[in-house]
Amino acid sequence: MINNENQKEKATVEQTGGNTADSPAVNDTEAQENQPAPEAVAPPVPPEPTPEELLAQANDRYLRTRADFENYRKRMAREFGEVRDSARQQTIAEFLNVYDMFMLAVDHADQATDLESLKQGLKMILGEFQRTFENLGVKRMETLGQDFDPNIHEATSQEPSDTIPEGKIIREWKTGFLLNSKLLRTANVVVSSGKPSNEETK
Numbered sequence: 001m002i003n004n005e006n007q008k009e010k011a012t013v014e015q016t017g018g019n020t021a022d023s024p025a026v027n028d029t030e031a032q033e034n035q036p037a038p039e040a041v042a043p044p045v046p047p048e049p050t051p052e053e054l055l056a057q058a059n060d061r062y063l064r065t066r067a068d069f070e071n072y073r074k075r076m077a078r079e080f081g082e083v084r085d086s087a088r089q090q091t092i093a094e095f096l097n098v099y100d101m102f103m104l105a106v107d108h109a110d111q112a113t114d115l116e117s118l119k120q121g122l123k124m125i126l127g128e129f130q131r132t133f134e135n136l137g138v139k140r141m142e143t144l145g146q147d148f149d150p151n152i153h154e155a156t157s158q159e160p161s162d163t164i165p166e167g168k169i170i171r172e173w174k175t176g177f178l179l180n181s182k183l184l185r186t187a188n189v190v191v192s193s194g195k196p197s198n199e200e201t202k
Contacts, residue, residue: 166194
């Protein structure tokens with residue numbers, strides 16, 4: 001009986017001692033869990049630029065923008081010049097055939113004995129000239145008998161007429177032209193003032 005009681009007490013002491021030995025480790029773990037997490041370190045704030053630095057940055061942006069605009073202006077001027085030269089070349093090329101025909105007419109004029117053949121040659125040149133105008137989009141105005149329009153006509157004078165109503169065009173002194181429906185040159189015309197009055201007929 002005594003041995004059994006001693007064995008029980010020994011087992012009790014061992015269990016108590018074991019729990020006592022383990023308790024510091026448990027307490028350390030709980031202490032670590034209860035410690036607050038370290039705060040995140042904020043990155044350093046860069047210093048504010050000085051007025052001199054701000055002025056230098058603004059001046060640099062201005063110079064860059066000015067250089068870009070200057071390059072753009074030069075490029076546009078160069079491209080515009082190229083387009084203008086190309087348009088001139090195309091226009092002149094269209095009239096070279098007319099020039100050739102004029103030169104032939106001049107060469108034959110000194111030797112021509114028939115006035116009718118000379119007139120026929122001039123009509124051919126005029127036809128070539130009109131064809132060139134059509135290729136360029138130039139159209140001649142038809143003015144005779146039309147209503148006078150100050151937007152496209154320029155009246156040089158007025159004349160009475162028994163047959164042509166007032167405000168109508170009687171005669172054309174200088175032909176007007178349109179370029180693709182846009183006014184190229186006004187026509188100089190004579191406009192009817194209507195039937196002559198009794199004082200004018202006397």
